[in-house]
Amino acid sequence: MTKKTSSRATKVVLASLLAASIAIPTAASANPISTSDRAASALTQAVAVDQAVDLKVYKSGTTEPQPAISNHVLPQVTIVENEGKTFANLTVIAKSAPMISEVQTKQGNEFVTTPGVENSDGSVLYSFPVELNKINSGKMHVQVPGHDMWYEFDYEAEVIEEISIKVYKDGTNEESIMNNYMSPVASVKKVTDGNEVTVTFPKGGYIHGFKISGKDVPVATDDKSTGERTYTFKVADLTKLVNADLHVIVNEGPIKYDSNHKVQISLDGAKPTVNPFKDIDKDSNKEAILALYDKGIVKGADNFNPRNNITRSQFALMVARALNLESTKDAGFKDVDKITDKERLSAINALAEAGIVQSNEKFNPNNTLTRQQGALMLYRAIQFAEGKEIKKGDTTLPFYADGKAITDPEAKQAFALLYAEKIMTGAPQPNGKVLINSGSSLQRTQMAKILFGSLEFMNK
Incomplete structure (x- = not known):
């Protein structure tokens, strides 16, 4: 690639x-x-x-x-x-x-x-x-x-590099009116933890609020003589779209305009991802879901159903798509004969062939996937993609209040790696403790987060 x-x-x-x-x-x-x-x-x-x-x-x-x-x-x-x-x-x-x-x-x-x-x-x-x-x-x-x-x-x-930028309406490939307010050229400075991007608004007085990924961005420079303002913010990856919110107020003569705009800024020619899902706008893992959709790992539909539990066969399909795996070899599972979706059956067989799922008599394709099963599959998928055994993190799992409930050595290593890489960090509780809930079902939104995080780790 x-x-x-x-x-x-x-x-x-x-x-x-x-x-x-x-x-x-x-x-x-x-x-x-x-x-x-x-x-x-x-x-x-x-x-x-x-x-x-x-x-x-x-x-x-x-x-x-x-x-x-x-x-x-x-x-x-x-x-x-x-x-x-x-x-x-x-x-x-x-x-x-x-x-x-x-x-x-x-x-x-x-x-x-x-x-x-x-x-x-x-x-x-x-x-x-x-x-x-x-x-x-x-x-x-x-x-x-x-x-x-x-x-x-x-x-x-x-x-300092100068790059072209373009602004799109959030979740669409339609250009935003914000292109009329923002200069089409931004400057980029490489820093230790990514890139410092500076954008320019020739009519800075029109901008009454500017947020990147939900966080306020302060004014960097304000030229009173020309009205031009610049804003500087950090971006880890210039090839990815940046989510922004702008509050624009224009009050000049007969022109009265006061509006909020939710947009995506393309800094490196990145194309916007159309959001086909009507139920993820407020989901904390929206970016991960859309990234998987953009890669063809999840398919478009009216609803993503982020809070639904994911089944074992659904997750197998996502992982196989992520790794671009397929197989016509029968892995020997006796309970997959009723699966009519050829891609899903191929995915299950391919993961078994790659050692990402274990070959047993049954695969239990319609059972909901537990968090531990998901962690194990991703841990094996990462090692398969890297072509080597990976041991990282503290396998005593001291960061989880319920970590002692995990006794399988491979599962401990899986959770240790995913925690160390901030892929799967558990659920904070009101008392300050963090639970991993290893035996609980994995929701579709959680699946998107950890699968996308694993792909990011593989691409480092």
Whole structure:
């Protein structure tokens, strides 16, 4: 399976946050840095040019421009890749190069000297490793007559991608009127736990409420002169639709408009999933249900019946679809001969062949599935998909008040893994305890949650 790629405009900003406010003095002459042609050639070969980007320099601890520094360097730097590492190439202009005798950057716990390569025009190129979107540290040695000082500084290479966005009415593939209020381009910054997305509303005063997945998003910037506002929120996966709620009020002359809009925002060309079910709008697992529908794992109907218990044969069908398994081999169950649905019969046989269900005399296809049976099937399905045994989590199950009721070793490992991966976390009680209710029936909405969570784990 291949992942779709998209074309994105990329903007990278190298922000140098100086530890002290530096005003580099000027000098008519000083000892220039000399580098052999061989060294320059080696550096050029080691670091292949990738992309030139803007350089912004700020005064210490602020976002105020620092011309005392920016006047001595080119207004652009180059971000390059070499053997899996990211480097920043910074050029000191020719008239300022004689003042800079040494540049160091912090690598681990030590400052390491960064060699300078003199260009034919007298400017000097410094190339050093950089972690994108993180604060890095460095030192600069400035030497001119009457002035000899080391200056410590921090620098950040901030990668910002521009992507196209589109807004759809919730649960449909119909474009929302919110496309008229929101800019069609958003900026995305990679962060440790996902992506920071910034969207722009040119008429920000119209927006009186903005929520992502039910949580209020504060205003990031508010330009009083133009009325433009931006909002920034985190998204784990850009290929998935983002659920949003907007409250729009327009009160300009004869135009009076006050309305709430429930929408889905597509950030990476993701297509909206049409919601065929009339009974899941308020279900806490709606996103999981629609994700399974989008994958063809559950089929469309007027109602999903989220609170109904799921049967063993129904769950077998869902798991087989999720793993794309089918089989014409008879697993030997004596109580499946009355199943007329060929896909369902194939699913049961395929899961038995894969070891996801045990081959016994009876499968009990119409019995309701217990939570323990569901956990075991998913645990085996995950191991089948991964092609290896997986042991993770605390098999004593201390997080469940009723965990001691589970005695089967494989079931303990199944619950331990599903809890560790936040796939199956139990039911919190008013007294603060959490119950897993291993012998209780599994509801269809619960099935959607744990099956979707298991698929997410398999796709990591």
